[in-house]
Amino acid sequence: MHILIIGAAGMVGRKLTQKLVKDGTVGDQAITRLSLVDVVEPQAPADFTGEVRCITADLSDQGAAETLVESRPDVIYHLAAIVSAEAEQDFEKGYRINLDGTRALFDAIRQEHLRDGYFPRVVFASSIAVVGAPLPFPIPDDFHTTPLTSYGTQKAICELLLADYSRLGFFDGIGIRLPTICIRPGTPNKAASGFFSNILREPLVGKEAILPVPETIRHWHTSPRSAVGFMIHAATLDLQKVGPRRNLSMPGLSATVGEQIEALRRVAGDEAVALIRSEPDEMITRMCESWAPGFDATRARELGFTAETSFDDIIRAHMEDELGARA
Amino acid sequence: MHILIIGAAGMVGRKLTQKLVKDGTVGDQAITRLSLVDVVEPQAPADFTGEVRCITADLSDQGAAETLVESRPDVIYHLAAIVSAEAEQDFEKGYRINLDGTRALFDAIRQEHLRDGYFPRVVFASSIAVVGAPLPFPIPDDFHTTPLTSYGTQKAICELLLADYSRLGFFDGIGIRLPTICIRPGTPNKAASGFFSNILREPLVGKEAILPVPETIRHWHTSPRSAVGFMIHAATLDLQKVGPRRNLSMPGLSATVGEQIEALRRVAGDEAVALIRSEPDEMITRMCESWAPGFDATRARELGFTAETSFDDIIRAHMEDELGARA
Numbered sequence: 001m002h003i004l005i006i007g008a009a010g011m012v013g014r015k016l017t018q019k020l021v022k023d024g025t026v027g028d029q030a031i032t033r034l035s036l037v038d039v040v041e042p043q044a045p046a047d048f049t050g051e052v053r054c055i056t057a058d059l060s061d062q063g064a065a066e067t068l069v070e071s072r073p074d075v076i077y078h079l080a081a082i083v084s085a086e087a088e089q090d091f092e093k094g095y096r097i098n099l100d101g102t103r104a105l106f107d108a109i110r111q112e113h114l115r116d117g118y119f120p121r122v123v124f125a126s127s128i129a130v131v132g133a134p135l136p137f138p139i140p141d142d143f144h145t146t147p148l149t150s151y152g153t154q155k156a157i158c159e160l161l162l163a164d165y166s167r168l169g170f171f172d173g174i175g176i177r178l179p180t181i182c183i184r185p186g187t188p189n190k191a192a193s194g195f196f197s198n199i200l201r202e203p204l205v206g207k208e209a210i211l212p213v214p215e216t217i218r219h220w221h222t223s224p225r226s227a228v229g230f231m232i233h234a235a236t237l238d239l240q241k242v243g244p245r246r247n248l249s250m251p252g253l254s255a256t257v258g259e260q261i262e263a264l265r266r267v268a269g270d271e272a273v274a275l276i277r278s279e280p281d282e283m284i285t286r287m288c289e290s291w292a293p294g295f296d297a298t299r300a301r302e303l304g305f306t307a308e309t310s311f312d313d314i315i316r317a318h319m320e321d322e323l324g325a326r327a
Numbered sequence: 328m329h330i331l332i333i334g335a336a337g338m339v340g341r342k343l344t345q346k347l348v349k350d351g352t353v354g355d356q357a358i359t360r361l362s363l364v365d366v367v368e369p370q371a372p373a374d375f376t377g378e379v380r381c382i383t384a385d386l387s388d389q390g391a392a393e394t395l396v397e398s399r400p401d402v403i404y405h406l407a408a409i410v411s412a413e414a415e416q417d418f419e420k421g422y423r424i425n426l427d428g429t430r431a432l433f434d435a436i437r438q439e440h441l442r443d444g445y446f447p448r449v450v451f452a453s454s455i456a457v458v459g460a461p462l463p464f465p466i467p468d469d470f471h472t473t474p475l476t477s478y479g480t481q482k483a484i485c486e487l488l489l490a491d492y493s494r495l496g497f498f499d500g501i502g503i504r505l506p507t508i509c510i511r512p513g514t515p516n517k518a519a520s521g522f523f524s525n526i527l528r529e530p531l532v533g534k535e536a537i538l539p540v541p542e543t544i545r546h547w548h549t550s551p552r553s554a555v556g557f558m559i560h561a562a563t564l565d566l567q568k569v570g571p572r573r574n575l576s577m578p579g580l581s582a583t584v585g586e587q588i589e590a591l592r593r594v595a596g597d598e599a600v601a602l603i604r605s606e607p608d609e610m611i612t613r614m615c616e617s618w619a620p621g622f623d624a625t626r627a628r629e630l631g632f633t634a635e636t637s638f639d640d641i642i643r644a645h646m647e648d649e650l651g652a653r654a
Contacts, residue, residue, distance in 0.1 A: 160483050
């Protein structure tokens with residue numbers, strides 16, 4: 001089995017690659033070939049015995065999608081995107097990469113399909129940014145997509161394209177609406193949502209973290225480990241059971257910032273919590289208030305997608321995966 | 328005030344032009360200029376005292392949208408589209424005209440906006456085809472768009488673009504999700520939905536009509552007169568009240584075919600009803616069963632959009648507007 005990961009150098013892409021290499025199989029099929037693609041050159045995994053190709057490419061460049069698809073991967077993960085803040089700052093770049101790039105990929109697959117019936121599984125990373133305030137809690141699976149960012153708009157459009165191309169049999173697509181990933185490994189970044197991870201990750205290693213919002217803010221989270229789990233499950237799931245509604249809100253954990261902090265206290269003690277410093281930021285608070293507080297995710301759960309059910313588990317997953325704690 | 332109608336040669340476009348010319352104003356502003364555009368040359372209205380230009384153009388042609396927008400219309404009606412059956416038969420043409428053409432229009436407006444703040448009202452004709460079975464009845468305003476045709480997909484994508492461009496202040500857009508138009512004037516056509524109109528229009532002039540579905544089929548209708556009313560109201564409505572959710576399911580009348588027939592009996596008698604000949608068609612029946620049975624349309628009603636409340640009224644509107652009956 002040949003697996004193509006577009007966006008392989010990103011956080012989810014790297015973790016997905018590691019997991020695929022560790023498992024060696026997807027479902028009951030051995031992985032014999034990995035094609036890793038990103039706009040910066042992805043790292044080849046150390047312990048993979050099959051063929052690996054690391055490719056630097058931008059889907060929105062003329063001919064780039066065709067070249068990738070010509071190698072006939074059995075599973076195509078499309079995780080690449082300009083992030084929300086950048087897509088909002090640079091309108092044309094956001095539409096070019098997030099919409100035109102994705103459409104170029106889908107059309108390249110369609111052309112190969114028309115040639116001889118090529119029919120790969122396509123797993124598309126969508127986002128909870130496809131919905132926009134005012135939002136009910138929990139958000140039902142049949143809630144409309146009225147995004148309040150260009151990024152969310154681009155993801156919602158790609159979801160529609162994925163469903164139409166799948167309905168017409170050009171490929172077997174599934175859209176995975178990822179919750180906010182928490183705890184993101186690495187260093188604090190400038191994303192407005194970064195604090196959700198910072199206030200846990202930094203105190204766990206004895207560092208201070210800034211909390212810019214009230215503890216009452218509620219949001220929708222999943223661990224990097226669960227996000228990778230969604231991606232693996234999406235590659236083998238029987239899509240006949242999914243039907244024409246191919247875009248699924250993934251399960252996650254709805255929690256307030258206060259609940260995050262109490263979980264940190266249970267797992268790492270009062271000293272860790274004492275490292276969180278409140279520095280209210282009105283703009284970030286207003287943004288957070290417009291974000292999704294949580295989804296129902298009934299369909300995804302029924303289809304076998306699973307996620308953590310407590311923030312204690314999310315913190316422990318981080319300690320095991322990033323800090324060498326024992327499971 | 329300068330009004331541009333793209334798709335002016337279509338049924339709604341012609342009736343909208345007539346109504347604008349008859350009124351002479353939109354809101355409290357006099358119409359001084361009309362630009363009528365279609366892929367076949369639109370007819371100039373007879374009784375208009377302002378400037379009229381009839382233009383043959385295809386939005387998806389290079390530079391066509393820019394040329395239209397350079398004339399700086401105050402209100403832009405975008406009614407042009409490849410219809411559902413054709414978009415399904417010709418995938419590339421459907422996406423080119425219905426998606427790329429619309430995006431070219433929106434981008435041309437954006438460029439003019441970036442130049443000097445040009446900020447027209449844009450009224451986009453969307454469709455109930457943006458939703459797809461299984462559907463609740465009535466369909467709430469916040470129901471998701473999971474179209475089952477490429478046409479519906481293209482309309483849903485354009486709705487998302489319209490909302491994003493409006494949110495960013497490039498233009499002041501509103502999307503009008505039209506119910507099925509009934510009674511369509513003219514002669515029977517090959518559209519699968521044509522019978523909804525045929526079974527009323529033909530008997531009213533003493534001609535036979537074929538009914539391919541059971542009388543229990545329920546669907547969502549509005550008269551050509553109401554559709555034009557939506558378009559006029561959409562040009563002057565205060566969109567601050569609408570907020571960022573710019574695409575509205577219009578009010579209409581939910582009725583079964585049996586209810587349509589009983590209305591015909593009340594208005595035109597048993598002889599008219601006797602002209603309807605049942606000729607069951609399984610394929611058309613299956614298609615109808617997947618179509619929208621009716622919408623809640625709460626938001627549109629609250630915003631002042633109105634439609635007929637009985638099929639008797641829809642039939643009478645046709646008799647007045649098409650058959651010279653007195654109101």
